[in-house]
Amino acid sequence: MERIVYISTCRTDPDRDMVQDILRTSRRNNRQDDLTGLLVVGGRRFLQVLEGPTAGIDAAYERIKADPRHFALVELSRRPVAARAFAGWNMGCEQIDGEDMTGLVDRLTEKLGDATLQAQFRSFVALHRTAA
Template sequence: MKYLIYISTASKIMVEDDLKEILNISQQNNKKNNLTGMLLYGEGSFVQLLEGDADQLDETYNTILTDERHKNVFKLDEGDIEARFFPDWTMGFKVISGQDMSEFEGYADTASVKQWDGKGYHPVLEILKNFADINNL
């Protein structure tokens, strides 16, 4: 099993209906493909963690890369896991503040990526898990 985290920029400002559509489609596809994860949106940016079978996850990520609803897709981290972080979520979702989003965007800076020593899980994963706990997601 594998996980993957990426950040991207929305191609346009998303309104509630846009986000509902993304969530509904993601939940359907993830259920069909046995993927779980979390999607956050704030101030025109997305952060997503997906987890599941490595081949299925790679295929899904390649589809995500071609989705015209966002651009500047930057993979923050990926790796092997023994158990899912979000096993009950076909796709957890939350709209977050610009301040919350800035925590994630800092890790898309190449200097920040270079500072991480590669030991343990990526700091963004810890932020996502803490965010889910704090917000009772």
């Protein structure tokens, strides 16, 4: 089993309808590929974690790279993992609309038990603040 973490930028400001469309498609595909994960949307930036079998990760990441709604994909990490951090979430999602992003990310990651993954989420918060 592997985990990939990436960041990308949406070509337009993602509204709730766009995010819901992405989630519907992602959840369907993730069930088929046995993937779990979390998508955090802050402004025009996406931070996503996917975990599961290598073949499923590869298929999902190829679909994501081909999606014209975003650009500047940067793979932050990809590594084998012994257990899922987001078991039971075909694709959890949080979209930040002026909310305290730091508090939200802290709540989402407090039980992860993976310091590297927590740091990636916190770096995303810092990046979002800088870009805002």
